[in-house]
Amino acid sequence: MQGDRAMGEGLLMVMKAAGTVLVLAAGTGAGWVVAQGYARRPVELRALRQALATLRAEILYRSSSLTEAWAEVARRSPAPVTALFQEASERLGTDRAGTAMVAWEAGLKRLAEESSLFPEDLEILRHLGQALGASGREEQERVLALADQELASAEEIARAEREKNARLWQYLGFALGAAVVLLLV
Amino acid sequence: MFGWTPILSAILSVLPPRVCTWLERYQARMSEAAGDLEEIRLRAERPVQLVSARREGFLTEAGELVHDAAGAPALRAEEIVETARRASRHSVYAFEEELRQGFLTLPGGHRVGLVGRCVVEGGRVRTIDPVSGLNFRLHRQVTGPARPLLPHLASPFPPYVYSTLIISPPGAGKTTLLRDLARLLSDGEGWGPGAIPPRKIVVVDERSEIAGCWLGVPQLSVGSRTDVLDRCPKAEGIMMALRGMAPDVVVTDEIGRPEDLLALEEAQNAGVAVLATAHGVSWEEVISRPALRDLRDYPYFDRVVLLSRRQGPGTVERIFRPESCAASGSGPRAGRARPPAGRGRSSPSRPSIHMP
Known part of the structure; x- marks a missing residue:
């Protein structure tokens, strides 16, 4: 009887220890995921700006059609930026009744799913999409420059936030896990 | 479907x-x-x-x-x-x-x-x-309307193409005829006796109507020996063709500006035949236009083809040698650019040629 109780308490201790580790790991992990988002965002914004520079060259110097220009940018861009241009290019090439804006929106949806970009970053791209292909070279140059400018300031803010928030969220995750453990124990 | x-x-x-x-x-x-x-x-x-x-x-x-x-x-x-x-x-x-x-x-x-x-x-x-x-x-290529005209506009021996102006009102088929002429002259009929030999053609297609180019590639058949300068201003295009492409024949449409005639003159000096079109219902109407007045006095063209819609688009009303050509040098500018020997102008004056 005594042996059974000791064994039960031992098992409980083991389970508590395992639970503590799990909760701490989950908290740290959650913090790490959020922190990674902050770390990835400026990198993705920089990749987006490079993609727009390629798009600018395709539009202004090669006069490629939008489908071809997007496909070329998709080919040259890293993930997840490539998803935006690949989806948009495929959509515009196959959907005969579709518009460039609809294709671009589909690309943005995929980008939102696959990237750590914030809604305000996507909004800059949405504005750009409304003008892409719909006007002459001068106007295209202007809207691309404007989008680049906006993405550059978003990138700057994202870098500052990364410095500030990435480590904070890592600590916060661990601390949250520890708080939960203390509450439960 | x-x-x-x-x-x-x-x-x-x-x-x-x-x-x-x-x-x-x-x-x-x-x-x-x-x-x-x-x-x-x-x-x-x-x-x-x-x-x-x-x-x-x-x-x-x-x-x-x-x-x-x-x-x-x-x-x-x-x-x-x-x-x-x-x-x-x-x-x-x-x-x-x-x-x-x-x-x-x-x-x-x-x-x-x-x-x-x-x-x-x-x-x-x-x-x-x-x-x-x-x-x-909608573009539908009509092939063959120029075939009956070919013996009047080109000679097999010596191989020679007459500079020709096609005059017609809108919708009477002058561009169709011009395209078909370019195709026939470019592909030729072989090198046998009596056959029109193939010629090198450059089409200066200012409005993309002759070759219907898409991304610079002809979508309509203009012949295997034909190069196309798409959306190129006529006068500039003729000069570019003469400088770089060594054509036997330059094909262009809708002449009507003074600089077009200067380019025609350059082509003539280079011994290159020109096939061109002009809006109008008669030769007299065309040469009464201020920009084309020089056509009256100077033999830019050896032949004029007059089209109408009388029996449907492409009805050939008349093929004739313009007076300037028939007079062979009576105009004020006749001293310039004499037609080269053997290019047909030395043949007896025949003001009107009847269609078969």
């Missing part, structure tokens, strides 16, 4: 989806007669107009043609804008110059005319925005 898909596929991929459905019904209803469609005209807030050689009217949802515009559904303004965007492959920046000139060319050589609000900058149209009307002109 469509019996006329090979001809219309490029246009169908651009038209609003509901218009495609109506056209399918029109085709099913009209059967063979639908094949002679010449124009599909789209206008904002108004119904679709179809034009063919034998009929014209507004397209209903059931695919019928009615004469009263109120009896057919109107298109929305945004459908016209979207159609124009599709026609420009969603890339207005890539077609700025074409939009400025008021037309686009689709794969297959079909031409889309555009109207709407013109954005003017410095007295020049910068673009059309928004587009409120489109005219899809």
